[in-house]
Amino acid sequence: MPADRSLERLANSTLLVPFESHTAPRWVLDGLGEGLAGVCLFHNNISGAEQVTALNRRLAEAADHPLVSLDEEGGDVTRIGQAAGSEYPGNAALGAIDDPALTREVHRALGAELRGLGFTLDLAPSVDVNTAADNPVIGTRSFGADPALVVRHAAAAVTGLQQGGVAACAKHFPGHGSTHQDSHHELPVIDADVDLLERRELRPFRAAVAAGVKSVLTAHIQLPALGLTAPATLTPEIITGLLRGRLGFDGVVVTDALDMQGVSGEIGIPEAAVRALAAGCDLLCLGRFVYADQVAQIRAAIVEAARTGRLSADRLEQAAERITALRSWTAEPTGEPPRAYVGLDAARRAVRVSGTLPPMADPVVVELDAPLGIAVGEVPWGLAPWYPGALRVDPEHTTAAEVLRGAEGRTLVVVVRDAHRYPRTRAVVEELCRQRDDVVVVEMGLPMWRPDSRAFVTTHGAARVNGQSAAEVLGSPAPASIR
Template sequence: MTISPPEREPGGLLMVGLPGLTIDDSTRELIHHQRINDFILFKRNVADPEQLTRLCAELAQTCRQAGLGPPLIAIDQEGGSVSRLGPPFTQFADARRLAEGPEPEAALRAYARTCAAELGRVGINCNLAPVLDLCPAGQGYYMERRVLGADPAVVARLGVLVIQTMQAHGLAACAKHFPGLGFARLDPHREISALTRSRAELEQDDLPPFQAAAAAGVAAIMTSHTIYPALDPERPATLSPTILTELLREKMGYQGVIVSDDLEMGAISRHHEVAEAALASIQAGADLLLICADHALVRAATARLRAALANGELSARRLQESLARIALLRRGYAGVVG
């Protein structure tokens, strides 16, 4: 088969998971033939630091053999309830506990520095953190433990501290979940929900931490799979050009990488074919699409994006815009541009 240069391949828009502790044949095929160049790791991919170091090195070597640049390798290492790396990696409390402790700045700076050192040592160059959602305590919201608090000024200040510390030490940060998931009662891993906050509430409370992160040069911002009727009554943020392009890009001026949350989550996959959602998310303004488990869905998404390029649903210019942003992120945190 004819392989397109990576700068023209929609596979460069996907960040994918792999099934085990080593690269399997399916992952090798995704790299060589689908031109996948970015990966996300989970507990299923980790036995110990030595094995994880070998896996990351093997991913980098396989990408190099395929003529691709060094991969972005991401993980969710928020601390507390969302930690993919167990001991001997340093174990931290949930973000809220650190933020509400006696010395929050020192605790969060130590968290960010340690993450950068430990993840960098094994070959991971992107941490999908911090969470910048606002969430009041004691009201039953499922994000309560993962957030930095309920005060937008505090969340913005502490979030920027985490972002700047991680990135100053060579680890890309990703602020999530835009435009704010803290008031959602349903977990989007299972089902979609609508967050019925007014536009004024969103603008006064939920958006300022993300605006601060954008101003601080955060490497990536992750989208929410929730519907925000005050902004777009029909589409979740991940699929909404009103939210991703008009609000985040144009009004808020964010120029970094927009990452979708996992398109296999129930909030998306129970209502859309994942391949169609992938195209809709790119059309809405996302750059990098997470598909975290099923390689058949990865192949379907790349095929759909190629078809969209061929029939004009997706312009070559739009593809290039996203690939250029991803290339800049790669150059900053993974090495030479692919």
Template sequence: MSLRRQLAELLVLRCSGHQLDQQRRYPQWELSNSELRHWLSEGVGGVILLGGSAAELALRCRQLQQWARTPLLLCADVEEGVGQRFDGASWLAPPLALAGLHRRDPAAATALARAYGRCTALEARALGLNWVLGPVCDVNNNPANPVINVRAWAETAESAAALSQAFAGALQSCGVLGCAKHFPGHGDTASDSHLELPLIPHGRQRLDAVELAPFRSAIAGGIAAVMTAHLLLPELDAARPATLSAAVLQQLLRQELGFEGLVVTDALVMEAITSRYGAGEAAALAFEAGADLILMPADAGAALDALEEGCRSGRFSPQRLQQSLARRRAALTRTQPGPLTAQEGLDQLAALAPQHQKLNQQLLSCSLECQGQGPPTGPGLNLIRVDNSLQCPALPLQAPALLRPTQAGFQPRLMDDLAGPWASAGLGDGPVLLQLFVRGNPFRGNSDGGTPWRALVESLLAEQRLAGLVIYGSPYLWRELKPLLPKALPAVYSPAQMPAAQALALQAMGLEGASDDSGFTD
């Protein structure tokens, strides 16, 4: 096998789960079919898939393996179940939903985390994936964190370690690889590494006690892979971000923590890396630092050229390349094959659906917080805040957040980041039911905190116009606004945003669902 083909096995490139090029949502990052076929014929060994339906994913995974010259690592960011990325599979409440239960009943929370991992693995394997890029092992102890938030399992090291390991153990017992991320810990940051390079100022004693604890647990439990973080830790390496630091990846992760599995970079297309080093040198530096797999290089050709030049020039030893290839082969032996055909996989998915829907209801119920007496009294305005009203998977036309308030006399009005907050004077003169869909989101560069929503709530309260409040997502906004509310005012918090979460939250507020056929056309 040629040197270039061996190196190609270490690349993980991104593609859409859709079959057709024109269906790609992010063509700047997702390869076309012709590009995919080219790179897979060159020996590329991994693909990360995003977008599409479960049925499309089942077909796509089998298509990719047919195009490939080597057994593929097929992965996805499905931290909230496979349905988070692929319609038709199970979309679960985010991991942070279990943090509160773990404080009250650790055994029950751990059991649910195991069920979460099993659900994710069985659906991933049925559809053709053999690697899940989770669990998130970051301890989300900074409310201003713009990118982790509800993706984390907990806000304390002890709970994060217990829950993430329960998830990972169940996941891998079903023949799907896990990936602990983002090493050595992305929880206590206030900037987004998709856009800039965060800095962790803590000393080694603090890192050992908090950030590293969940990773130690994951490694002890046999996690297959660890993903690096694009952030700077001056205590460990003042010059290079963790992804490019031998002090972090070799001395700390390999030697001190004893990790022997795959080290994969976070996406090298992220601005924290590409804006500083370029596509080729970023890949070379990551490999030199100790990474085995290069995830989403900004330019696959440049990355492969740089790796090949490094091997030919003596920058990387032949043994170094063989170590990474051996780790990749060893990881593949831990996977279990999925169904032979896409239809068999979809049949398995359908058979699993009832128990996985029940699991999600348990996750939603155990994390719901309520106060006051409902239902809200209309008629009035149903003011809904989302990230982007043109692209919000949580709000299909039949979403409970739209339909149930309408049935109670509250007419919907959407606002998003493009519109900004509205003064209460622009909201008419009747009651307002306020529903806020808020959570940390990559590439947006903010944590979606209370300001200016606090000012709007205070204004509506002063005018005695706030009929009710529902927050879907970030617990930090709920904690900020809840003390402002009269005890009798109906208010609900759910860490999840999907329609099932809306239905449960609004039911708790007294807004029961009724049959609706407004979507019918003839």
């Protein structure tokens, strides 16, 4: 048994920690020097390119190639684009285009930008097959509902990110696409046996592994058809048996955030950390608000579990070796810079128009608001950057008559996001279309519901470039990309 000090360093080597500011606090810098695997940045750590580059440079100086990570999927889930929206379309848009070479190019550009900012690990792409129409946590983050489609683009996205210079992380294993609950709030259930998992959920992960993905991120989901009741993240049969054994993955297994209710709500984060490591996970993503004191508690729980035999030292050493290998890979030089504005070009290709657009006579743009979800966060969306007079309203407290009063004699453009999930939004749009035969509806989520409107514009995502592409279709002069 290693000494407690050695165990502490081994425990540190499994931790991916957050912090609260635009500069690295002393406890993080000291922790990196004492073996912390790295950090995970969120929007609260990023105010601009110059600031985050300086921050990441300081983090890199504190240790030998620490992992500097973030959730940057492009599209709706963005950290570097949190202030104004992403300059890269998300997976749903790329899946709608279905050009794997373009998906690779977009992700290579994203990877190169992240590497230029000092990031070395991107907790992306999502390779979930989104088969549940009302999925509250995946949606446009998925390439689509067809496993074969997701397979093609999973491999392309992984290849592109890693060509750009950051380690990719395929998520959420073994697949979060058929859930009807959000694991941030509860433990979702996947009603799938091994045969269905093989035909649907596991195929994109096999493709990611074959493409050389450096890491895989787990899902906090329950699979009762496999006789399992614990979250997948804490289940050896899923991590060691299915991912390591059946899929042959030998890279770094990363947990989804351990502060999520689906994994630690009943047992606490320190206990979840111990069980995740015992199940076969290597790198513990702690979440958004788990700071110095809690990190110390988690480290102490891991050390105590190793001292008492609940967690073998060999398991910790194996995890540390995999993470060291990943950190070494991130030190490798990157390739050529990508083509400029590839994200905007891709977003333009994803726009679809059904019906006939009317002449845009002094258009009134009304955006029916929709919840963003924890994974997305407070990221701007809509057409307001191109139509400054756009009105954002709450469909729960707005009537069609109120909208129409402000649009007499003018073209009415109604912007929605995942309208299929919100009955009141659909009701307002349907009434508007009954009252006027020239309504244009712009759907910036999944186009799973089609109103009886004059024209229906679908963007397959709500990134800034998706909004710009829709505005161009509607005839608004589009400003240049913001970055």
